[in-house]
Amino acid sequence: MPTQASDSGPNQQPARKYRSFLLRCWRERDTARPARTTWRFSVREVGDDPNEYTLRSLGQLVDFVLEALLIATPGEKTDEE
Structure with missing residues (x-):
């Protein structure tokens, strides 16, 4: 999962206000059961150092986004807390 510096010091970039x-x-057909399809996802970070992640379920996608947003604002209270 993506990580980001927790503090803004003289040699560190300030925390981003957005991600x-x-x-x-896309859908993939199940080779064992051709009538069944499954959604797949990929997420690419936009920025200077883009990373790409492939996720096999909607649950993994939600977990990825939640973790990415929590890491982006360490120690900062959010509306969800």
Whole structure:
């Protein structure tokens, strides 16, 4: 999962106020059961050092976004807390 510096010091970049992602969604057919399809996802971070992650379920996608947002604002209270 993506990580980010927790403090802004003289040699560190300030924490971002927003995160940008490119989300791709597609269906894959189950080879064992051709009538069944499954959604798959990939998420690419937008920025200077883009990383791409492939996720196999909607649950993994939600977990990824939640973790990415929590890491982006360490120690900062959010509306959800």
